[in-house]
Amino acid sequence: MPTGPRIAIDAMGGDSGPAAMLAGAARALRKDKTLHFLVFGDEAAVRAELANHKTLTPNVTIVHSPESISSEEKPSQAIRRARTTSMGMAIGAVKDGHADAAVSAGNTGALMAMSKLALRTMPGIDRPALAALLPTMGEHDCVMLDLGANTECDAQNLVQFAVMGSAYARTVLSISKPRVKLLNIGTEELKGTDELKEAAALLRDANYLPLKFDGFTEGDQLSRGNIDVVVTDGFSGNIALKTAEGTARFVTDLLRRAFKSSLRSKAGFALSKPALNLLKVHLDPNNHNGAVFLGLNGLIVKSHGGANPKGVANAIFVASSMVRNDITRRIGEDLDNFRAHAFAAAEQAAQ
Structure with missing residues (x-):
């Protein structure tokens, strides 16, 4: 069994859907054999693409999702369908601890809204960035x-x-x-x-x-x-x-x-x-490629919608690097340090 980061993949997002996302995962796996992928999407479409990447199969768990989020969908509409969409289910895997990070090339507004609602912001963070x-x-x-x-x-x-x-x-x-x-x-x-x-x-x-x-x-x-x-x-x-x-x-x-x-x-x-x-x-x-929503209680990486397999692989590397380096803990420690010094300075000024 792979021992590295577990990356949830929204296979249905982006311009090319499962084709680019699975090819990108295969490319990433060639450089890091320890990765494991939880791939969310239409099972038939995902399996059809997975057949083109035989070496990827042992490192993939497919989770069928009956729906997906379109690029034109409003965030408010997407939130209501989060539990049945590939994007929402990938985020949910991070929330439930089944995945260490999620990667999606789908609708940015929907991804931001669903991630913030599901994962919430870290203590000391007012807004994710x-x-x-x-x-x-x-x-x-x-x-x-x-x-x-x-x-x-x-x-x-x-x-x-x-x-x-x-x-x-x-x-x-x-x-x-x-x-x-x-x-x-x-x-x-x-x-x-x-x-x-x-x-x-x-x-x-x-x-x-x-x-x-x-x-x-x-x-x-x-x-x-x-x-x-x-x-x-x-x-x-x-x-x-x-x-x-x-x-x-x-x-x-x-x-x-x-x-x-x-x-x-x-x-x-x-x-x-x-x-x-x-x-x-x-x-x-x-x-x-690979923009990150920082400040959430979970790691979410946004891949460009038009990214090719190399771009998707880079987004996966960004996600795995943050997991390995425990970036959430680092941000929390820095914020605690900042708040402690700010509180001490305010107390000193009040004396």
Whole structure:
């Protein structure tokens, strides 16, 4: 029997359903033989795809779910059908202790709503946040949160995001003391909203936490490689993420058009193809796939709906890494530490 993390898979989510999810699981298993998968979905469809991955069969338990969540379904509607859908049943497996983490490529809003309702937030966390890895020019990716779970945030929310994002960076990126910055419209201390200024003040005084607060950053610095964790509200974070993704596609489309413009350009393409392949790998979203709902009493990973098997495998690796490193415990310890120091400082100020 496999002895590693037990990952619940929502096989019916995403653009390709069981085909991509099972191929991704098979790819992940080739690198980590200890994984075990609880696959939730239409049993006939799942078994048909599993037949294409014979080596995966011993490490899979299929659980039939009669329904699935569509990409257009409202979260309020999805919640009412949670117990009979592949997404809801995968989340339920985490809640009941049958799985250590769940991975879904389905409807983000529904996944967030059902996860929050089923798992609840950790003590000391007001709101969960959606975190993901962004490619940079540095040695490693950058953690960014929140990416859409909370459109409005106060200073305490932002501080909690910083603590959670730092724990995530320590776990997934193996950075002992991540550099944390708040996304703002300028780097000067006087810039930004009152919430940002208050959050910055709280983080500056939190030098006892395993993070290094470096102040504010602007959007044009996100990919430079000088930040490990970027903290913002979900409204700004989602816009920044989509803008970055759109810019990457714009650049690659321009290069493709330029190299097709003449015979000389086509010859140039042949000479520069190795460098362009490196660029393609760096910008490929499948190499950075796997957003995480941080702050819940359970681990839920959101795979991109259009992820290919490599992308799904990366999302599974994110989930297994968090399980092995017990990220929920790390976040809890950091929050307890922060609250204890904040309480002591308040008592001292009152004297």
